[in-house]
Amino acid sequence: MRLIRMLLVSALAFSTLPAHAADQDVSSLTKLLENSQTLSARFSQLTLDGSGTQLQETAGEMVLQRPGLFYWHTDAPNEQTMVSDGQKVTLYDPDLEQVTIKKLDQRLTQTPALLLSGDVSKISQSFDISAKESGDVIDFMLKPKTKDTLFDSLRLSFRKGLINDMQLIDSVGQRTNILFTAVKANAPVDKSKFTFVAPKGTDVIQE
Numbered sequence: 001m002r003l004i005r006m007l008l009v010s011a012l013a014f015s016t017l018p019a020h021a022a023d024q025d026v027s028s029l030t031k032l033l034e035n036s037q038t039l040s041a042r043f044s045q046l047t048l049d050g051s052g053t054q055l056q057e058t059a060g061e062m063v064l065q066r067p068g069l070f071y072w073h074t075d076a077p078n079e080q081t082m083v084s085d086g087q088k089v090t091l092y093d094p095d096l097e098q099v100t101i102k103k104l105d106q107r108l109t110q111t112p113a114l115l116l117s118g119d120v121s122k123i124s125q126s127f128d129i130s131a132k133e134s135g136d137v138i139d140f141m142l143k144p145k146t147k148d149t150l151f152d153s154l155r156l157s158f159r160k161g162l163i164n165d166m167q168l169i170d171s172v173g174q175r176t177n178i179l180f181t182a183v184k185a186n187a188p189v190d191k192s193k194f195t196f197v198a199p200k201g202t203d204v205i206q207e
Contacts, residue, residue: 025131026124029140032158033120036185038065039163043180045074050173062180063193064117068104071193083196084114090196099198100205116163136160 040063047056060074068086073079081092084104091100104114115123123129127142142154155167162183168176198204 022124022129025129025140028131028138029129029156030120030123032138032161033116034066035161036064036066036163038187038189039063039116039183039185040187040189041163041180041183043178045176045178047174047176055174063189065189065191065194066117068114068118069191069194070114070117081196083194084117085194085196089114092196092198092202094199096203097199097201098203098205099196100207102207137164 041061042059043062044059045057046054049055056078058074058078060072062073063071068084070082070084070089072082074081079094081090083090083092086104088104089102091102092098093100126145128145130141132139132141137157137159140156140158142156143152151168151170153169157164157166162185163180164183165177165179167178
């Protein structure tokens with residue numbers, strides 16, 4: 001699936017704001033992310049092209065634990081699994097019978113999926129961040145400070161302090177919307193989800 005691969009390999013990000021406002025927005029986002037030391041949720045994902053035509057709709061499960069532990073599973077028929085154990089990221093594609101393993105370097109920690117579970121103390125080094133609040137919802141717009149990215153912008157939305165949805169837009173206007181439901185923060189999680197064992201017969205690629 002295109003999105004989960006982009007979540008794995010892309011760096012993201014945003015526009016310049018007055019320093020005091022930008023600092024406040026960075027602080028607000030950092031606090032919201034750090035408040036959830038563990039997080040689990042179901043998600044539904046919709047990808048549209050630049051004209052608004054639907055390209056793909058999927059659903060799945062997400063589990064994370066700070067720092068750097070992440071599990072993202074997309075349900076069949078477009079099944080894929082992405083796992084981070086804090087040192088490396090593993091992507092499993094059962095249709096291809098293939099596992100790809102990447103070292104968790106700085107570029108990967110800047111991707112949207114791992115941004116939710118990683119070290120957010122240096123977030124402003126990678127992104128320009130602005131915030132807009134309306135009632136119990138606060139939206140953060142992230143734009144990358146580098147041009148080497150598959151996305152032009154990333155929006156993270158929080159409702160009552162919990163992640164609610166995110167939207168990614170690429171250079172040709174393709175949009176991926178991800179809505180999180182049944183969100184649970186700071187509850188015990190199954191740590192075995194952060195360790196991936198490749199099924200027998202699977203082709204393993206180390207990158």
